Each structure stands twice: as C-alpha cells, then as structure tokens.
Amino acid sequence: MPLLFLLFTACKSGEKLYNKGRFDDAVTAFVKKLQRKPQDATALALLPKAYAQAQAFHERQVNQYLTSNNSLKWEAVRKEYGALQQLYTAIHSAPAAMQVVQPKDYSNAITGAQENAAEARYDRGISLLDRGDKANARMAYDEFAAALQLVPNYRDAPQLMDEAYQLGLINVVVSEIEVRSPYYQFSADQFRDALVRNLQNRQINRFVKFTDERLARSQNIQPDEYMELRFYDFVVGQTYVDRSQREVSKEIVTGTSKDTSGKAINTYTTVKATIYVTKKTVVSKGLLDYRITNTNNNKLLRTDRIPGSYTWLNQFGTFRGDERALSDDDKRLIGGIDMAPPPPQELFLQFTRPIYDQLARDLQIFYSNP
Structure with a gap:
C-alpha cells in the first residue's frame, strides 16, 4: 500500500509540475517515476512534452543572453547549458525514458561557454590591471580568480593574479x-x-x-x-x-535549660x-x-x-x-x-x-x- 501511494503521488506531482510550467522539475519527476514503473502511461506521454518545453525555454534564454552587451553573458549561457545537461543525464538514467525522448548532449556547448566566460573575465582583469592603481588591481585579482574557477590554469591567469595581488597589496608597517x-x-x-x-x-x-x-x-x-x-x-x-x-x-547559644513544663529553652x-x-x-x-x-x-x-x-x-x-x-x-x-x-x-x-x-x-x- 505505501509503495502504490508513492507511485501515485509521483505521477500526480509530475503532472502538477508540468501544468504549473515547471518543466525541468517535471522531467525529473517523470524520470523517477519511470525508473520505478517503466510502463507508466502518464509519465511516458508527458515526459517528451516536458523535455521539449524545458529545452525550448533554456534555448530562448541562451539566445537572449547572446544578444546582450553584458561582458559576463557567457557565465549565464553556461548556466543554461548546465541545466539542459542535467536533464540529459537524468533521462539517460532511465531506459524507459530513453525510449520516448532522445535528449541533446550539451557538454561541448558547456565547454565552449566556459572558455568564452574565462576569456571575458581574463580580458576584464587585463583592463583593470593596466590602470596601475591598487583599487583596480584588487578587482583585477578577483577577475583572474574567476577565470581560473571557470577554466583551471587558463592562459597566464595564475601569474597575472599574483601580479595583481602584489600591486593591490597594502603593506602596513x-x-x-x-x-x-x-x-x-x-x-x-x-x-x-x-x-x-x-x-x-x-x-x-x-x-x-x-x-x-x-x-x-x-x-x-x-x-x-x-x-x-x-x-x-x-x-x-x-x-x-x-x-x-x-x-x-554575633549571638550564640551558650546552653539550654527547661521550663516548668519541661520545654527546652536556649541561653544566648x-x-x-x-x-x-x-x-x-x-x-x-x-x-x-x-x-x-x-x-x-x-x-x-x-x-x-x-x-x-x-x-x-x-x-x-x-x-x-x-x-x-x-x-x-x-x-x-x-x-x-x-x-x-x-x-x-x-x-x-x-x-x-x-x-x-x-x-x-x-x-x-x-x-x-x-
């Protein structure tokens, strides 16, 4: 009885997420359902639609970022591709899901976005470092650090990061x-x-x-x-x-005596x-x-x-x-x-x-x- 209840709940929650437009979460819910019940009709029917909607949403986001003038747009692009790759990985974890959806692999797109994002951070760091003052050198340090977070050992960012640190350092004697x-x-x-x-x-x-x-x-x-x-x-x-x-x-007791009735009386x-x-x-x-x-x-x-x-x-x-x-x-x-x-x-x-x-x-x- 508890297992049947969980299966029913998972199915209903997947539909609910889909109807609310939470397509990434709906894909995850339907995949989990198919892992437990590969023949579930609702999950098999709605999973392709949920994935298509999720994919379209993230692709639109990517296109919007790419047309912007924001120098850090590639980090946002990388985030969108990362979300799509998570769906790709989730669907591959359930053979039943793979029968109804052929998800796209975005790993190369993520790598490209990371390279572009690292280059943008690197270029910002170079521009700040060229100004030659301590305040901008400290900001350049953070830019080079961000580039290395995206792509370890990116170009000569480690050396420039150290140069920025030395220039930005305040020596207090x-x-x-x-x-x-x-x-x-x-x-x-x-x-x-x-x-x-x-x-x-x-x-x-x-x-x-x-x-x-x-x-x-x-x-x-x-x-x-x-x-x-x-x-x-x-x-x-x-x-x-x-x-x-x-x-x-201080008053202290020095002795006791008895009255006519035999009751003890203290002497102070x-x-x-x-x-x-x-x-x-x-x-x-x-x-x-x-x-x-x-x-x-x-x-x-x-x-x-x-x-x-x-x-x-x-x-x-x-x-x-x-x-x-x-x-x-x-x-x-x-x-x-x-x-x-x-x-x-x-x-x-x-x-x-x-x-x-x-x-x-x-x-x-x-x-x-x-």
Missing part, C-alpha cells in the same frame, strides 16, 4: 613602540609583536599585510602605510595602602571581635596613541588614543576578640597573607591588555574594506 623608560621596552615590544601576529591571524583583509618595523627594515619592505604607536602618561606600580577596622558581633550570649584590615592596591594605567599615515602623500588616515588600566588588589587581616563572632568571609580575610605585587613588567602588560583588545577591534573595522 607597525612602528617600534616608544616608551619613556627603557625598563619597559621589552614589555612594549611584546605588546607590538602580539598585535602584529593577531592582526595577521585575523585575516582582516587579504590585501592588507601587517609587518613590524624591524622585519620591514631587514627585508626592505616599503610601507604603503605607517602605524606609529606610543605610550603616554603611563604609571606602573603606584601602591596605595588602606588600613581599617570594624566591629563584629553576644560575642564580639574587632577586625583589622589591610588593603593594598597597585594601580597601573596609561594611554596608547596611534597614528596611521599614508607614506605616499603623508596624509593622516586615522588617529586615536586608547586608555587602559589595571588594579592589583590584596587584602588580609587580623582580629582581636572572640573568634566565634567572625563570619565565613571574615575568616577567609583573616586567612589572607601579605603578598608582594607582581613585577612592574607584568603590571605593564596587564594594563595594556584592554588597550590591545580595543586597538585590535579598531583596526579590524578600519581595514575591513580599505
């Missing part, structure tokens, strides 16, 4: 960071190195390459843009000590303690100034200052009085110890982390579409 104290130069270099690696790994734009200044000098890389980084007004390791005390108390007393707290904070903060300049015309492209801060905190305490008055939080505080703050270089890196994150976000937006 990131400066060595100036800090007022050589004591922090190593940490500043770590900041810069991590930033360059991060920007490269993010692949913000395939036509933007970030290089640190030292590597650019050693490899004689000429920058198109120069990013200058400088830390201003930074303070590392400024320690503040705050001492305070507070009184705590109040216990007290004084907590002495030492709070040490080490504040580190600063500003990063960055400027991006076009090295060809010295035009300032972007500038900003990004603040960052980090506060290291350590608390510990002692108490006098009855320990029973202390809460669990009080006990944890009493259990703390006086610790030395991190070394200045570590504090420098800590306050630069929020600066780093903000700068990376800013640059990702700025270079997403140069």
